Amino acid sequence: MTREEIVSLETYLRKLFQLQSIEVRQRPNKDDSAEVYIGDEFVGVMFRDDDDGDLSYQFQMAILDIDLQP
Secondary structure (H helix, E strand, O other): OOHHHHHHHHHHHHHHHOOOOEEEEEOOOOOOEEEEEEOOEEEEEEEEEEEOOEEEEEEEOOOOHHHHOO
16 A cells, blocks of 8 residues: 555544544555554555555455453
């Protein structure tokens, strides 16, 4: 992903979730995705999908069962 895409995605996520601590960071050795963090905690991966000229982005976040424990 380009730096411009990363900045746009970060701005969008901050507005959508009303959370200024969301960061979208470039992944080492990958140009089709970026990592998403809240503060220092990794929360998921944003994938770029350019299928037949239709550009979209997918956010993938795993939630572990131990994270759901009170």
